[in-house]
Amino acid sequence: MGHWWVRNIVEPGKLPLLLALTAFVLTFLITRVITRLIRAGKGPFGNIKAGGVHVHHVVPGVVLTVVGGFGAVAAGRSGFGAYVSAVLFGIGAGLVLDEFALILHLDDVYWSAAGRKSVEMVVLTAALVLLLLAGFVPFGVNDLSAQESQDRGTVVSTIAVNFLFSLIALSKGKARMAVFGVVVPVIALVGAIRLARPGSPWAKRFYRRRPRARAKAGLRAYHHDRRWSRPRRAVQDWLGGKPDPEPARAVERR
Numbered sequence: 035m036g037h038w039w040v041r042n043i044v045e046p047g048k049l050p051l052l053l054a055l056t057a058f059v060l061t062f063l064i065t066r067v068i069t070r071l072i073r074a075g076k077g078p079f080g081n082i083k084a085g086g087v088h089v090h091h092v093v094p095g096v097v098l099t100v101v102g103g104f105g106a107v108a109a110g111r112s113g114f115g116a117y118v119s120a121v122l123f124g125i126g127a128g129l130v131l132d133e134f135a136l137i138l139h140l141d142d143v144y145w146s147a148a149g150r151k152s153v154e155m156v157v158l159t160a161a162l163v164l165l166l167l168a169g170f171v172p173f174g175v176n177d178l179s180a181q182e183s184q185d186r187g188t189v190v191s192t193i194a195v196n197f198l199f200s201l202i203a204l205s206k207g208k209a210r211m212a213v214f215g216v217v218v219p220v221i222a223l224v225g226a227i228r229l230a231r232p233g234s235p236w237a238k239r240f241y242r243r244r245p246r247a248r249a250k251a252g253l254r255a256y257h258h259d260r261r262w263s264r265p266r267r268a269v270q271d272w273l274g275g276k277p278d279p280e281p282a283r284a285v286e287r288r
Contacts (some may be wrong), residue, residue: 095128106120185187
């Protein structure tokens with residue numbers, strides 16, 4: 035275990051990535067604690083305003099991401115400058131993705147149900163970086179032998195096939211499996227083989243004249259969502275805070 039840690043994590047080439055991931059996760063957790071305290075009216079914290087404008091933390095996040103990114107490019111893969119740039123980039127990315135839903139909707143949906151997208155994006159990003167730290171390489175071309183490295187045709191074909199699996203999984207409405215499949219190809223393969231979700235581009239194109247396939251896909255999606263939607267929301271609420279209840283809609287009278 036110790037040998038694996040030294041070889042895969044603490045080596046100079048991966049230390050900046052580890053520092054960036056640590057800063058990213060800690061920034062997200064600390065930010066959520068602070069925003070929860072502000073929401074509850076507790077503690078010394080408050081919203082930042084400049085000239086009557088609420089400055090969201092995505093703004094300093096963008097600045098830190100840009101500074102850290104350019105600093106990392108200039109500093110290389112090792113050295114004090116690379117480590118500092120990695121930490122700055124991780125902090126900035128944590129602040130930006132914590133308000134991913136705001137960027138997506140161009141609206142302050144932080145404490146709404148739509149704001150759960152931010153938590154989901156943070157978890158997805160952290161999981162992908164962990165896979166990279168564990169030694170996985172995008173499109174499954176890691177651990178190539180010397181002969182395979184020289185055979186460019188094999189490498190190119192491997193990348194093309196794995197990328198095709200990810201595209202099929204994405205077209206079937208399985209975005210998470212498609213993203214993780216870029217790093218772990220077998221996940222994309224499973225997503226490509228399984229039935230498409232109703233309403234996905236694949237289902238609209240290939241299930242249009244196959245009523246049995248449409249019915250089976252709808253039933254599978256229903257059971258999957260019924261099984262996993264509640265635990266997923268519970269985890270998101272635990273990490274990011276429970277959204278505000280949606281206002282009741284007035285009943286229209288004629």
